[in-house]
Amino acid sequence: MDIVSQVLEKATNQDRLKSTEVQKHLDVEIDEGSLLVVDYNSLDQQQVKNNHEDYIRQLTRDNVQLLINKVWVLPTKRIEEAIVATLPTPKFVLPRAQRIPKPKPLTKWQQFAKEKGIKSNKNRKPKLNWDEQLQKWIPNYGYKRTEAEKEKNWLVEVSDHADPTIDHLAAKRSEKVEKQGKNELQRLRNLARAKNIKVPRCGIPNSDYYYDTRQIATAVTVARSSTASVGKFQSRLPKEKDARNVKDMVPGSKKNKQPSFKPGEETKRNLAFVEKILSKRPASVLASPNVTTEVQSRESEGESRQRKKTKLGKKGFKKPKSGKGKRDPHTKVGGRKRRGRN
Numbered sequence: 579m580d581i582v583s584q585v586l587e588k589a590t591n592q593d594r595l596k597s598t599e600v601q602k603h604l605d606v607e608i609d610e611g612s613l614l615v616v617d618y619n620s621l622d623q624q625q626v627k628n629n630h631e632d633y634i635r636q637l638t639r640d641n642v643q644l645l646i647n648k649v650w651v652l653p654t655k656r657i658e659e660a661i662v663a664t665l666p667t668p669k670f671v672l673p674r675a676q677r678i679p680k681p682k683p684l685t686k687w688q689q690f691a692k693e694k695g696i697k698s699n700k701n702r703k704p705k706l707n708w709d710e711q712l713q714k715w716i717p718n719y720g721y722k723r724t725e726a727e728k729e730k731n732w733l734v735e736v737s738d739h740a741d742p743t744i745d746h747l748a749a750k751r752s753e754k755v756e757k758q759g760k761n762e763l764q765r766l767r768n769l770a771r772a773k774n775i776k777v778p779r780c781g782i783p784n785s786d787y788y789y790d791t792r793q794i795a796t797a798v799t800v801a802r803s804s805t806a807s808v809g810k811f812q813s814r815l816p817k818e819k820d821a822r823n824v825k826d827m828v829p830g831s832k833k834n835k836q837p838s839f840k841p842g843e844e845t846k847r848n849l850a851f852v853e854k855i856l857s858k859r860p861a862s863v864l865a866s867p868n869v870t871t872e873v874q875s876r877e878s879e880g881e882s883r884q885r886k887k888t889k890l891g892k893k894g895f896k897k898p899k900s901g902k903g904k905r906d907p908h909t910k911v912g913g914r915k916r917r918g919r920n
Contacts, residue, residue: 612668614668686771
């Protein structure tokens with residue numbers, strides 16, 4: 579029964595297959611190089627309204643059939659087990675959705691290999707290598723290779739003259755970390771070189787980065803202050819001084835530090851601070867018993883002086899001028915006559 583059902587199903591599928599010949603009122607324009615079909619025939623509006631999806635699917639099938647018919651007319655060749663058609667030069671210039679990607683810049687080693695004519699054998703290397711010590715296949719990179727290296731290098735051979743107090747396994751691991759850091763630094767340098775960014779090679783940067791000695795002083799001050807103690811316990815260079823333009827950048831600069839006081843000056847400073855605060859409070863607070871008598875007496879003296887100033891500063895009082903007074907030097911004793919206030 580299974581064979582019969584398969585034959586019947588195959589026969590029904592063959593009946594469903596449509597002809598490769600498609601008839602159109604107007605010939606479609608086909609570009610074999612771009613695999614593009616342009617259909618200028620008008621759509622059947624009634625079919626579009628009644629059965630939109632089936633009509634569009636049928637129309638697409640007919641146009642694709644015409645394109646395939648054109649492709650199989652082209653010259654073909656066999657590559658391994660597939661028959662491939664050779665497409666001609668495209669006629670239509672299709673717009674791109676995005677810009678053409680720029681070629682990736684070469685690294686320093688790739689540039690050197692290109693100049694010297696060195697060819698890489700990266701594609702020829704196998705992905706797996708047979709390890710005689712572990713008796714298994716190990717990949718050239720990845721976490722499995724790292725695990726295999728740990729299994730192989732569990733014991734390090736040391737010469738007779740080596741220092742026995744040094745952990746050679748830890749030294750080997752640190753050497754690997756340094757190598758990784760060096761590779762990462764080289765990768766960043768390649769990126770900077772591709773973007774035309776100047777990077778110092780090593781040591782102190784040259785004049786391309788610091789055009790003035792003040793910039794070097796600023797960099798030294800910021801580096802020294804970038805610690806947990808804000809540079810308090812950092813040693814200074816000979817004749818080193820803090821930069822002048824780092825007041826806002828460095829919180830521990832000398833300009834932000836409070837000056838040191840002598841024992842007597844500190845007491846005066848604190849009393850002046852208390853007087854400044856109490857002078858802004860109301861009189862009820864000043865009369866409280868918590869305030870010391872010395873501060874109260876000073877505050878009362880300040881209030882009396884202020885009262886005198888305001889009393890003398892009223893409008894209508896004018897200072898007498900010389901030569902204007904009415905006095906007889908023969909009848910009156912010396913002394914200046916003062917005018918009364920009006």
